[in-house]
């Protein structure tokens with residue numbers, strides 16, 4: 001495993017971190033049903049092979065991920081890693097709420113302090129909540145009391161606000177979405193460089209766009225990848241682009257199988273900083289252009305939109321809608337829509353209540369797109 005400096009802290013973090021958001025399931029339709037045996041094995045394998053950061057959050061796996069992790073980190077594994085989780089800022093309705101959720105998180109994780117603590121998914125609304133309810137003072141108190149060692153935030157919104165937030169508090173680190181398609185999206189490369197210049201350690205989420213850059217990669221993109229100097233899988237092609245950047249401290253991957261853990265660890269055991277040539281960067285630009293021309297909805301299947309009051313499998317429907325265009329395969333998507341989704345849960349049942357849109361980190365107009373998807377897939 002290659003380790004990188006974590007800002008000015010003196011900590012060396014594995015360049016691959018484990019995201020606790022996409023564990024394997026025993027029932028693929030129920031994210032609360034983590035396959036604990038397989039997930040524990042994956043996690044222990046990763047830690048035994050050098051991964052020293054695990055990233056969690058209050059809502060992951062519909063609030064069961066922290067509970068699972070608390071169990072899986074027993075037998076000495078907690079002491080081998082830096083453990084991070086996130087305050088669900090959108091649930092904060094009063095000053096007292098921050099403490100309430102933090103205490104619950106410690107209890108779920110069976111710990112009495114956290115190494116890293118982030119304000120989760122900041123954007124315009126989240127930043128207002130932080131200011132309205134004195135959440136920054138709350139962080140001060142946690143730091144002073146030794147309940148957290150380092151404070152940071154994760155971010156999903158426009159670049160100017162990102163810069164404002166970077167400058168508003170003595171953060172140690174931040175977590176941003178970055179991959180070769182989303183290089184100028186949300187904080188993007190400019191945000192990465194800005195935060196780094198200001199002395200923050202930067203962690204990266206969604207390096208594979210939630211798996212879209214690794215699985216079922218269109219032929220047009222695999223052809224480009226094969227022109228690169230390296231013999232590599234699409235996942236490695238995408239991870240290399242992120243690890244090429246010297247400003248990145250740690251790349252998080254939400255791995256869902258042991259094979260992925262093994263592949264990503266082997267890959268992160270090589271040095272990739274500043275490894276890409278100008279010719280290779282052109283290949284990435286061309287692959288990005290292809291994806292952008294074929295993507296209808298910028299959904300990365302993070303699942304933050306769920307649960308839906310009507311039990312509409314939002315991200316699955318948006319995926320089918322995207323796939324129809326990405327692979328010129330509208331009939332395949334129509335078939336899956338009919339076979340896998342019951343009529344009472346299809347997109348036309350959406351009442352446009354807007355709850356999912358508030359939670360979506362990509363700010364997708366879900367109601368409108370579900371309507372379009374239903375028109376195209378029914």
Ligand SMILES: NC(=O)c1ccc[n+]([C@@H]2O[C@H](COP(=O)([O-])OP(=O)(O)OC[C@H]3O[C@@H](n4cnc5c(N)ncnc54)[C@H](OP(=O)(O)O)[C@@H]3O)[C@@H](O)[C@H]2O)c1
Nearest residue numbers: 019021022154205206207208209210211214235252254256
């Ligand atoms: N704070 C926030 O707002 C926020 C938002 C999103 C994520 N995060 C954090 O960041 C972490 C990383 O984001 P992410 O999970 O979206 O990362 P990602 O790496 O973009 O996507 C993970 C998915 O990529 C696929 N994958 C991973 N390694 C692979 C490999 N070697 N070969 C083929 N496919 C591979 C898997 O998809 P399949 O399961 O389909 O095989 C996996 O579920 C999350 O787990 C979470 O901890 C935070």
